[in-house]
Amino acid sequence: MDYSYLDLNHLDSILKIEQESNPYPWTEVNFKDCLEKGYYSLALEEEKKLIGFAIMAISTEESHLLNIGITKESRGLGYGEKLLKKMIIAAEVMGSKKIILEVRVSNKVAYGLYQKLGFEDIGLRKRYYRLPDGREDAHVMSKSLKKGILSKYFFSKN
Numbered sequence: 001m002d003y004s005y006l007d008l009n010h011l012d013s014i015l016k017i018e019q020e021s022n023p024y025p026w027t028e029v030n031f032k033d034c035l036e037k038g039y040y041s042l043a044l045e046e047e048k049k050l051i052g053f054a055i056m057a058i059s060t061e062e063s064h065l066l067n068i069g070i071t072k073e074s075r076g077l078g079y080g081e082k083l084l085k086k087m088i089i090a091a092e093v094m095g096s097k098k099i100i101l102e103v104r105v106s107n108k109v110a111y112g113l114y115q116k117l118g119f120e121d122i123g124l125r126k127r128y129y130r131l132p133d134g135r136e137d138a139h140v141m142s143k144s145l146k147k148g149i150l151s152k153y154f155f156s157k158n
């Protein structure tokens with residue numbers, strides 16, 4: 001299992017994951033936009049084949065997990081959890097106080113993963129996601145991060 005930074009070479013595989021995950025999938029333009037903006041974006045590969053990706057906007061006050069996906073055939077094997085743990089560590093190391101995210105209320109698998117890794121409900125965004133026949137609410141979830149990881153490196157007297 002290898003991690004690398006997401007780049008344009010991963011685009012076709014990411015779009016496939018996205019299309020098999022969402023009724024209104026992100027487009028190529030959405031992903032290119034994230035890469036151009038320099039969001040923290042990881043690819044998870046097994047034997048050079050992309051099996052997952054995650055994208056997060058990192059900032060010190062509050063990082064925002066924008067997307068995460070695992071190929072259909074590799075779900076339920078622990079990859080999503082491993083990838084999300086990497087994103088959490090990255091936000092911690094960068095000095096973020098917390099990570100927030102939105103998840104469809106019907107997405108029990110992702111919701112379970114987020115709960116398992118310590119994300120808590122902080123609200124509901126009404127009609128946040130599009131559906132073929134209407135709109136769906138989103139849970140807003142947040143995880144507080146360990147304080148001081150950054151200061152340990154930058155402000156230590158040693």
Ligand SMILES: CC(C)(COP(=O)(O)OP(=O)(O)OC[C@H]1O[C@@H](n2cnc3c(N)ncnc32)[C@H](O)[C@@H]1OP(=O)(O)O)[C@@H](O)C(=O)NCCC(=O)NCCS
Binds near residue numbers: 067074075078080
């Ligand atoms: C959500 C997703 C990233 C999870 O990744 P995954 O590799 O399938 O999940 P993992 O195998 O790492 O499982 C981690 C936890 O997720 C939850 N989970 C995973 N599969 C589940 C299932 N079929 N039913 C219920 N919970 C499940 C459990 O809490 C699990 O922990 P456990 O194994 O101790 O029970 C993946 O299923 C996916 O890509 N889904 C489509 C895209 C998506 O919904 N992205 C999130 C948008 S907000």
